[in-house]
Amino acid sequence: MSPQLSSCLETGEPAMVSSAKAAAIPRDSRGRIPVRCRQRNPFIPVFLTGTALLAMLSLWYLGIDWGKMLSRVPDIGIVFWNLAHLDFSNMDLIFSSLVETISIAVLSLLYSLLLGIVFGMLAARNVFRLPVLSVLTQSFFTFLRAVPTPVWVLLMLVCLGMGPEAGVAGLCVHTTAFFTKSFAQSFESIPDETVESLEVTGASRLSIFCNAILPAAFSQIVAWAGMRLETNFSECAILGMVGAGGIGYVISNSLQGYDYGTAGVAILLVFAVAYTIERIFVRIKRQFNT
Amino acid sequence: MTGRIPLIARDLKRLYTGFIIAAVVLFVVCTLLTGFNPGVLAANSGAFWEFITQDFLPPALPKASRIPGVLESVVVTLALALSSTTVAAILAFFVSLFGSEKVSPFPRAAKFVRGFATFLRNIPALVWAFILFSSLGIGTGVSFVALCITSFAFLVRAFVETMEDVSQDCVESLLTVGASFPQRVSQAILPSCLSGFLSWFLYSVEVNIRASTIVGMVGGGGVGLTLFSYIKSFQYDVALSIILLIAVMVIAVDQITNKLRKELLK
Amino acid sequence: MEPFLRFDNVTKNYPNGVHALQGINLTVSEGEFISVIGPSGSGKSTLLRAINALIPISGGTVWLDGENVSRQHGRDLRALRRKVGMIFQNYNLVYSLSVLQNVLHGRLGYMPGMKGILGLYSEEDKRRALELLEELGLQDFAYNRASDLSGGQKQRVGIARAIMQQPKLLLCDEPIASLDPSSAKTIMDLLRTMTAKRNIACLVNLHQLDVAMQYSTRIIGLSKGQVVFDGPPAELTPDVIERIYGTARENLMMGGKANDRTDSADCA
Numbered sequence: 001m002s003p004q005l006s007s008c009l010e011t012g013e014p015a016m017v018s019s020a021k022a023a024a025i026p027r028d029s030r031g032r033i034p035v036r037c038r039q040r041n042p043f044i045p046v047f048l049t050g051t052a053l054l055a056m057l058s059l060w061y062l063g064i065d066w067g068k069m070l071s072r073v074p075d076i077g078i079v080f081w082n083l084a085h086l087d088f089s090n091m092d093l094i095f096s097s098l099v100e101t102i103s104i105a106v107l108s109l110l111y112s113l114l115l116g117i118v119f120g121m122l123a124a125r126n127v128f129r130l131p132v133l134s135v136l137t138q139s140f141f142t143f144l145r146a147v148p149t150p151v152w153v154l155l156m157l158v159c160l161g162m163g164p165e166a167g168v169a170g171l172c173v174h175t176t177a178f179f180t181k182s183f184a185q186s187f188e189s190i191p192d193e194t195v196e197s198l199e200v201t202g203a204s205r206l207s208i209f210c211n212a213i214l215p216a217a218f219s220q221i222v223a224w225a226g227m228r229l230e231t232n233f234s235e236c237a238i239l240g241m242v243g244a245g246g247i248g249y250v251i252s253n254s255l256q257g258y259d260y261g262t263a264g265v266a267i268l269l270v271f272a273v274a275y276t277i278e279r280i281f282v283r284i285k286r287q288f289n290t
Numbered sequence: 291m292t293g294r295i296p297l298i299a300r301d302l303k304r305l306y307t308g309f310i311i312a313a314v315v316l317f318v319v320c321t322l323l324t325g326f327n328p329g330v331l332a333a334n335s336g337a338f339w340e341f342i343t344q345d346f347l348p349p350a351l352p353k354a355s356r357i358p359g360v361l362e363s364v365v366v367t368l369a370l371a372l373s374s375t376t377v378a379a380i381l382a383f384f385v386s387l388f389g390s391e392k393v394s395p396f397p398r399a400a401k402f403v404r405g406f407a408t409f410l411r412n413i414p415a416l417v418w419a420f421i422l423f424s425s426l427g428i429g430t431g432v433s434f435v436a437l438c439i440t441s442f443a444f445l446v447r448a449f450v451e452t453m454e455d456v457s458q459d460c461v462e463s464l465l466t467v468g469a470s471f472p473q474r475v476s477q478a479i480l481p482s483c484l485s486g487f488l489s490w491f492l493y494s495v496e497v498n499i500r501a502s503t504i505v506g507m508v509g510g511g512g513v514g515l516t517l518f519s520y521i522k523s524f525q526y527d528v529a530l531s532i533i534l535l536i537a538v539m540v541i542a543v544d545q546i547t548n549k550l551r552k553e554l555l556k
Numbered sequence: 557m558e559p560f561l562r563f564d565n566v567t568k569n570y571p572n573g574v575h576a577l578q579g580i581n582l583t584v585s586e587g588e589f590i591s592v593i594g595p596s597g598s599g600k601s602t603l604l605r606a607i608n609a610l611i612p613i614s615g616g617t618v619w620l621d622g623e624n625v626s627r628q629h630g631r632d633l634r635a636l637r638r639k640v641g642m643i644f645q646n647y648n649l650v651y652s653l654s655v656l657q658n659v660l661h662g663r664l665g666y667m668p669g670m671k672g673i674l675g676l677y678s679e680e681d682k683r684r685a686l687e688l689l690e691e692l693g694l695q696d697f698a699y700n701r702a703s704d705l706s707g708g709q710k711q712r713v714g715i716a717r718a719i720m721q722q723p724k725l726l727l728c729d730e731p732i733a734s735l736d737p738s739s740a741k742t743i744m745d746l747l748r749t750m751t752a753k754r755n756i757a758c759l760v761n762l763h764q765l766d767v768a769m770q771y772s773t774r775i776i777g778l779s780k781g782q783v784v785f786d787g788p789p790a791e792l793t794p795d796v797i798e799r800i801y802g803t804a805r806e807n808l809m810m811g812g813k814a815n816d817r818t819d820s821a822d823c824a
Contacts, residue, residue, distance in 0.1 A: 025686055026699075033682040035675070037654040038699040043553045044484065051491075055376035058369030064431035075425040083421070103320035110317050111328075146540035147533055148500045148514075150507060154521055159341050160334055164324040169331060222309050238416035242507055242518075251417060252508075255424045267417060274412040463648035463714075466608055467721055468638035468665025473672045477661060481652045 079260065086268070087261020094250055094266050101246035102273065104164055105236040108171035109229055115172065116179025117214070117221070123180050124187035126195055127209050138184070144177035149235045150242045157243060167236065167244050175232060179224065186220040187213050226281045233277055237270050341526075349534060350527035352520075360516055360532065364539055367512035370430060370505075371498040374437035379491045382442050386449035387475060392458045395471045404450065410443035419505045433510030437502055441494045448494075452486040453479060488554050492547040499543050503536060513539070558622060559583035560724055560757055561607065566616035568602050568781075576602040578781040579616070584725065589748060589758045591768035594778035595801050600761040603778065604727045607759075608640045609633060621724065638665035641718025641756075643747075645730035647710040649717075651703035655694060658702050658713050659685040662720025681720075688716045692746065708739025715746060719754070726751055728760040732767070744771050765797070 028034050121127050123137040144152075153170030160166045190213050198208045240248025247266055254263040320326070331338075352360055388394045389403040419436035426432050460478040469477065506514025513536055520529040561584040568577040576599040584590060592600050605611040606618055609625050618625040621639055628636050641662070649658045660677045662685075667677070677685075689695050692712045697705060702713060711731060718726055728747065732740035748771055751758040762768045768775055769789045777785030777792075777800035785796050 025683065033679060033686070034699070035654060035656050035660060035677060035682060036699075037657075037701050039701070041554070041556055043556070044488075047488070047550065047554060051372075051376060055373045058373035061369050062366065062373065062430050062434065064429075064434060066431070069426060069431045069435075072426050076422065079421060079425040099323055103323045104326075106316050107320045107324065107326055110313055110320075113313070142541065143537050146537040146544075148504050148536070150504050151517065151533060151536070154518075155526075158521070158526070159338050160330070163330075164326045165330045168324075168326055218306055222306070234412075234414045238414045238504070241416050241420060242504075248416070252420050255420050258424075267413060267421075270414070270417065271409065271412050275408065278408075278412065457650075459644070459646055459648040460650045462610065463642065463644060463717070464661060464664065465610060466637055466640065466642035466727075467662050467717070468634035468636075469661070469672065470634060470664075473664050473667075476673045477653075477657075477664060477675060478650050482650050484652070 082260035083264035083267065085261050086264050087259070088265060090250075090254075090259075090262045091265070094247070094262065094269065097240075097245065097247045097250050098266075098269055098273070100164065101236050101240075101248070102233065104167045104171065104239075104246065105229065105232040107164075108168045108175055108236070109225065109232050111168065112172050112175035112179050112228075113221070113225055115176040116183050119176065119180040120183030120187060121209055123184035124213075126188055126190065126192065127213065128205055134184075137180070141177040141180045144173055145181065147174075149174040150239060153239050153244055154242060162245065164245075167239055167246065170239070170244075171232060171236060174235075175228060178228060182224045183217065183221060186217040186224075189220075190216050223285075226284060230274065230277050230281060234270075234274055237274075345524075345526040346530050348527065349531040350525075351531055352528050360513070360535070363506075363511070363513045363516045364535065366430065367502050367506060367514065368499070368539070368543075370433055370437065370502040370510075370512055371495060374434050374502070375441050375491065375495045375498045378438045378442040379445055379487075379494065381438075382445035382449055383487065385442075386446045386453065387479070389446055389450040390454050393453055393461055393474075393479065404447070407443045407446040410439055411447065413440075415440040415501045416504060416508065419508060419510060423509060428509035430511040433502060433505040433512070436505055436510070437498055440501070441498055444497075445490060445494055448490040449483075449487060452483050452490065456486060457482045485554055489551055492551050492554075496544055496547055499540055503540075559585045560621055561759075562619040563606075564617040564619065566606060566618060567614050568599070568606060568611065569614045576781050577606065577613070580781075580783055582776060582783060582786060584757050584759060586724070586757055587752070587755050588774055589751065589760075589772050590774045590776060591760050591762050591772040592776045592778060593762055593765060593768050593800060596763075598778040598800075599781040600778055601729055602781075604642075604729050604759065604761055607725070607727060608637045608642065634665055638721055639724050641721045641723035641726045643711070643714045643718055643726065643728040643731045645733045647707075647714045649702040649710055649713055651701065653702060654699050655689065655702055655705065655713055656682070656685055656698045659689060659716040659720055662717040665721060685716070685720060688719060691750075692716055706739070707735050708742060711735065711739070711743050712746065715743070715750065719750060719756075723756060726756050726758045728758065730761050730763065733763055740767070747771075 025033060119137060119141065123134050123141065125131065125134045128134075149171060152173040153166060156166040156170040160169065187209075194212050194216065195208060198212050203211070236246060236248075238248050240246040240250065241252040242248075247270060251263050251266045251270070254260070254266070351357065385403060385407075388396060389400055389407065391397040391400045394400050394403075415436050418439050419433060422432045422436055426435075457479045460482060461474055464474045464478045502510070502512060503514040503517075506512035506516075507518040509515065513532065517529060517532045517536065520526075520532060563580045563582045566577055566580040567575070569575050580603065592603060594600050602611055606613050607620065607625070609618075609628070613626060620636060623636060625633075625636065650661070657675065660675070660681060663677060663681045664672050670676075686695065686698060689698050692715065694709060694712055694716070697709065702710065705713065714731075726747070731747065732743050735743060744767060747758060747760070750756075760768075760772070769792065772789060774787065775785065775789050775792055776783060777796065779800050779802070784799050785792065
């Protein structure tokens with residue numbers, strides 16, 4: 001570093017750079033010094049423009065009548081105003097349907113937990129070591145998972161008629177599919193040495209699963225179950241709106257019957273339960289981590 | 291299960307025992323409350339099987355004249371999900387800047403921003419759709435707004451968490467050089483969090499594909515409405531092909547987003 | 557001559573009841589190289605962050621270049637912060653940007669409006685940044701991602717960013733706490749030479765007593781939020797050290813005796 005250069009750094013005056021140094025400074029085509037990284041991910045700008053274009057195209061395709069929507073915005077205010085006038089006269093109905101909704105969510109979670117362990121066992125590659133079985137189970141449940149829960153509930157309603165059975169069975173389809181995939185992942189993450197050490201003792205595959213794999217994956221199973229309870233509750237809450245019972249039915253029915261006070265109470269209760277589940281789960285997770 | 295390998299620490303073991311006891315108690319209580327009887331399922335298994343083999347299988351195509359309409363409804367669902375997530379993500383980005391005490395220029399308001407997002411998030415999209423239906427009438431516009439609300443709320447939380455994880459330190463260093471708030475956003479938060487934001491955006495698209503199908507079923511349009519109308523008119527074999535179509539759509543989108551995510555995080 | 561920085565009975569109480577600073581009085585003049593030492597929790601970090609208002613103080617006044625720091629808001633506060641560079645233990649770089657962009661961040665305080673937001677730096681600034689990188693031996697890394705660098709190199713980028721601000725005062729918050737011994741020595745040497753050359757006052761928080769003794773022109777000892785020592789390194793006697801840390805000096809050394817200063821500085 002020449003003294004000349006260091007002095008110009010202090011004063012901020014243009015440097016008298018020697019020609020050799022000037023050549024070392026890279027320039028772009030317009031004679032400016034580039035500042036950005038040599039290695040950038042060229043995909044990110046492509047992705048951003050692509051998404052923006054597709055989104056605009058989609059909006060145009062949907063052809064939403066914004067003028068009409070905007071003209072009705074004041075109505076939204078009126079609806080919220082009406083919802084805020086809580087009406088507690090139907091509390092028994094609201095409360096019993098809320099309990100029903102929670103119970104269905106919990107029951108479907110528990111049944112799916114058991115089913116998920118069984119099917120997860122079939123789907124995991126390291127339990128029976130039958131690749132065909134794993135692939136078949138996994139692709140079947142991928143299909144079940146891809147179809148939204150209300151569809152399954154609707155079909156169960158057709159088969160079983162109204163009642164908690166249709167709700168539980170319908171919710172179980174999606175929840176079991178979810179658990180099967182997650183549990184299979186957890187089982188597969190057990191180190192092979194653990195399994196092999198039991199294999200050499202001549203234990204059967206099922207007893208290896210029960211004694212080594214399942215206990216080791218238990219903490220993850222609990223975590224998945226906690227995570228899923230949140231989803232199950234909110235899915236169960238909307239089932240009533242597509243024709244099943246529970247709190248969703250109360251909400252949609254009272255909204256359609258202009259009984260906003262009752263609907264407001266029911267919506268608030270749905271929020272309160274969902275929020276409580278979320279808080280509890282956040283707290284448990286924090287305890288797990290520390 | 292005796293002779294289990296001691297893979298679990300003692301305090302965790304107590305937690306597991308607690309979990310199992312809680313599960314059993316909950317099971318009993320909930321079964322009593324709902325009167326749910328798994329026997330009903332077993333007793334109905336004949337009817338069940340009959341329904342699947344007679345009504346459901348084999349899948350039948352809708353009438354040739356209606357096929358274009360069905361495909362169009364799939365496009366509507368996809369368009370709804372993509373556009374609502376994009377709009378929600380843009381809004382969520384700006385709002386989330388004010389949702390973290392460490393980043394926002396108004397730290398005192400951060401709590402309210404997060405609380406607002408929590409409120410919106412914990413009410414399911416379908417409930418929002420119903421509230422909006424009763425004021426705006428049914429249609430794709432309302433589904434768009436309902437989907438926007440929930441994904442906006444979800445993304446605000448995800449973005450705030452990403453920002454607090456990733457860019458808290460560099461925001462502090464840009465404070466010390468005397469950079470203004472817009473400068474801190476564009477020079478520190480955006481470059482450091484962009485890939486995290488995009489990854490959450492893709493996740494949100496996946497969620498919204500399913501959600502837009504559901505909202506469609508109650509009157510929001512799209513493939514959900516198509517499916518609902520076939521079920522209501524007892525054409526279960528056609529409904530099955532629509533269900534297969536939905537599954538293909540969802541799986542395809544999941545595959546694409548996974549691929550995109552890998553490319554973005556490279 | 558009016559000192560560049562003056563603490564006037566400064567206190568800081570956190571909402572959780574911790575009294576981090578209790579009536580601090582001190583002055584810093586141009587060209588000084590001051591180490592702030594003290595056990596963890598003694599308020600070192602709070603002291604540094606009170607200077608550029610990263611942490612608002614509860615009482616007293618911080619005078620910086622003749623202005624009351626806590627009275628400044630918005631544009632004025634940013635203009636004041638510009639005069640004070642800061643270096644962090646965790647480097648606090650934007651790792652997805654290039655090394656050069658990180659160095660140029662030091663100029664943001666001088667750039668109004670859209671230019672700063674879009675990162676359109678002047679050619680003059682860019683050339684100065686490149687020269688600075690060369691002075692720090694990082695010229696080959698200018699266009700690498702900041703995340704590709706080693707710890708010592710990242711800290712050198714941090715120094716370059718602070719120097720780009722053309723500050724009159726440099727605050728260093730545990731600059732070598734996350735570094736291996738040889739990079740730590742390089743960083744301390746660079747800090748001393750670069751600030752001496754530009755006549756920048758330097759205030760360094762240090763854990764390592766021997767490094768403080770070797771490099772500084774003046775040492776400030778903090779204990780429980782109070783200044784218990786303020787003077788040249790030569791006056792830092794064993795009982796003063798015991799007063800600062802609450803323990804004898806021998807217990808602070810990881811091997812090596814108290815009197816072989818240079819050796820222990822290297823391995824600090």
